[in-house]
Amino acid sequence: MRTPPTTRPPLPGSPARPAAGGLTLLGVVLLALNLRAAIAGLAPLLPDVRGDLGLTGGAAGLLTTLPVLCFGLLSPFAALLGRRVGIEAALLLAMLGIIAGSLVRTGPGFWWLVAGTVVVGAGITVGNVLVPSIVKQDFRERQGRVTALTTAALTGGAALAAAVAAPLAHAGLGWRGTLLLVGGLAAVAAIVWLPQLRRRHPAPAARLGGTDVLRSPVTWQLAGFMGMQSLTYYALLAWLPTLLRDAGVPATGAGWALALFNLLGIVTAVAAPALAARRRDQRGLALLVCGAWGVGLLGLLAAPALYLLWATVTGLAQGAGIGLALALLVIRAGTPESARDLSGTVQSVGYLLGSTGPVLLGVLRDGSGGWTLPLGALCAAVALMAAASLGAGRDRQV
Template sequence: MMLFIGILLVACNLRAPFTGVAPVLDTIQSVLSLSSYQTGLLTTLPLLCFAVISPFVAQLEKRFGLNITLLTALVAIMIGILVRSLGWVSSLYIGTLLTGAGIAVGNTLLPSLVKQNYPDKVANMTGLCGLCMGVSAGLISATIVPLDMLGGWQIALGTMVILPLLGAVIWSKQLNGTTYQPKQIKTPSSMRSIWLAPLAWQITLFMGINSLLYYMLVAWLPTILTDAGFSTLEAGSVHGMMQLASALPGLFLGPIVSRMKNQVTIAIIMSGLLTVGLMGLWIAPLGAMLWVSCFGVGSGGVILLAYMFIGFRTGSTTQATLLSGMAQGVGYLLAASGPTLVGILHNITHNWTAVLLIATGLSVVMLISGALAGRLRSIELSDVEAVQV
């Protein structure tokens, strides 16, 4: 039971400490007199951490074992949140980097953690993890502005520390367990192989484009909404709804996927919902609550399917960690460039039409990648081919 609770608490820390900052970015920028570039870094730096660190997490796991590596990640998130809340410009960025590094490690190891401990329930357990990620992120996003009004942005951001604190306390109980032990793996050759597998690239594009689109809206949705006439408080609430909607697939996706022969149809449906949400924000932004709900459900479903694909399409936890590192490394490199490129494009066009149209086009590419990755296939690192199973 403690293992089960611990895994869910780990999941709660993989989104909220990062996405919860967006609704108070304008306040932080004003109080600390940050430029637009400096403010954008608060969104970009964690994504760069995800991109740079994810491909090397397999080596950390090999050296220290899964339990210690995860506990260290939770402690890094906890320290990062506290440092970020001190109120200095330097501490803001240092804390953001620490938080991003911790989340990067946890993100990469989560599929391996589920595959190792629940090999016959990958879909259901991944769904529960997604539910926890979405609910925790949604609650943080919906409450961060009221907390800012009551006690200031430092208090608002600092309250997030409860998540990694609880996670670290519970996960520390696993240090003497047998959940997962350090092992010898052929990391260099395996890493080369995984990067040559077509199926690995299909999963990577599916996850990567979703990450790009999701974090684009995490960073810019409040601004898009205020430009459309929403108040700051209303925009924060809609932002929170998007996060909560992303948790909904965790309620039903696991049982559905576990009964399917392949995941082609469900990948198309989830990607299609995301596409509808983006088109709705472009055509009728005043209906944002509906559109962000579609986007959130779709995006939440896509990330869960991507995590499931990592478990389904690999033959061992080692392969799962390597594929997870590849998919998340490339994915978050795309995501890291997204908010900045969106800002540049918006400055050129002075509207959100081009941004949302390009995002819609990318969502179609994601849909195709998901349909391909959803076929019943697996990655064989020995011959670097995707073979029918």
């Protein structure tokens, strides 16, 4: 029996596949839109969740750190799923996982919330790993523009969820209904993505790292830079609304500050890689990012009434930080193979370090009774990021 044409990879020089046109692009953008929303939507609701379930700061931080922990631990398994069932089917399963996890999160009690958050995190991990693969596969001639578009969608989804979560919850939906609604948006992406199941392409093999990569100091300097960037970002993503509400900012205002924090990152996440690619040495750019982080964190500590200004500064810093970290994975790699190995190692270590941020801040907040010690800890993380950048940004290759 002949293999249907839609299952064959295109021949070199053949015309673009119809499936890689507008509908595929819309599907990819909608997939990306859901890859942070379910995490960002929880942050403005943490005070309500804590009050309802009687959670400590560490337990509340665990809820926002679990998805990031999934990023670090489950990425190789996400790639394996893509190889077994195909990228297209795996991405549909990712959206279904976000929907199912959001439904489980509405169950009674803390452990239902934990279980649902793990399922959501697993779904997002599959999307994190395989959306770049689908972009490279289907948009080879314009992958730069489509990558910028998916980055904007990812950050925009987080900003939208952060902005609407508190108003929806306080308008009568409650925190459970709001989490279900935000996660349920993945159903739209799943429906639009369904036609792609007519094709099946296996994901490329994933590797954590070769011997040369693991022995190189550049690898660990990059991991330190990305890890401290991720720790600071996810800690602030989780706790910024609570910090502001403790300072007397209304819930809606705190949610809008978190939305601004995420939204402004779109601009610098796209701009930072372009600036980095024009330089042989990126240390100055990296130190500028760290400086912006430091100014924003110290501003939140010293003058929380100017929270919109500090949300702007930290938002620009976080977008530039992740954009620069991802760009350095390519710039510091000497070959395509080392780029693959370097990316796998650095992102796994970076996300594992990043996952400690929300829990660390929650524990420090409970232990000290205020935000001076937690924000001081984040400033220390930024200092470590700056130290790592002196090696990661130097003109060397793995």
